[in-house]
Amino acid sequence: MTAPVVGVVMGSDSDWPTMKAAAEALDEFGVPYEADVVSAHRMPHDMIAYGSDAASRGLRVIIAGAGGAAHLPGMLAAVTPLPVIGVPVPLKHLDGMDSLLSIVQMPAGVPVATVAVGAARNAGLLAVRILAASDEALRAKMADFQQTLYEQAKAKGARLRESLG
Numbered sequence: 818m819t820a821p822v823v824g825v826v827m828g829s830d831s832d833w834p835t836m837k838a839a840a841e842a843l844d845e846f847g848v849p850y851e852a853d854v855v856s857a858h859r860m861p862h863d864m865i866a867y868g869s870d871a872a873s874r875g876l877r878v879i880i881a882g883a884g885g886a887a888h889l890p891g892m893l894a895a896v897t898p899l900p901v902i903g904v905p906v907p908l909k910h911l912d913g914m915d916s917l918l919s920i921v922q923m924p925a926g927v928p929v930a931t932v933a934v935g936a937a938r939n940a941g942l943l944a945v946r947i948l949a950a951s952d953e954a955l956r957a958k959m960a961d962f963q964q965t966l967y968e969q970a971k972a973k974g975a976r977l978r979e980s981l982g
């Protein structure tokens with residue numbers, strides 16, 4: 818088995834229905850990843866250990882999703898030099914606005930690349946792009962993927978124009 822280069826972590830297993838889209842995107846590009854529950858609030862020492870050891874274990878990007886008072890992505894970014902992508906997970910109350918603001922409003926010097934509320938697939942794709950910056954084969958796959966998006970968008974336009982006669 819190939820060693821994981823992306824860590825997909827979340828504050829609770831209840832985040833997985835949202836976060837699995839990140840894993841699926843990584844699967845599509847053949848990027849090896851690991852997935853786990855790591856909570857800054859409920860397991861602070863484990864969280865610090867996860868972030869501190871991530872780079873030496875071979876991870877190159879961390880995707881961190883959390884809902885509500887979502888401190889996990891920022892706290893991981895505080896203890897690792899790796900890029901951290903934050904996914905605001907929408908919960909029953911406040912529609913993910915709480916999580917979005919908790920993740921996106923980082924103090925200067927400690928960046929978290931925040932995707933849209935619930936947009937775990939984009940987090941996976943962003944991780945692929947980060948890795949692809951230094952991996953020509955992966956960059957070619959990303960370019961193919963973008964071409965497919967382009968063709969699908971063109972086809973939608975053609976169908977719309979056709980339906981209008």
Ligand SMILES: Nc1c(C(=O)O)ncn1[C@@H]1O[C@H](COP(=O)(O)O)[C@@H](O)[C@H]1O
Nearest residue numbers: 828829831856857858883884887888889
């Ligand atoms: N935001 C955080 C953190 C954290 O930021 O450390 N740990 C758990 N949580 C969030 O609590 C929500 C409810 O969790 P439960 O479903 O386990 O009660 C989840 O969305 C999780 O990400």
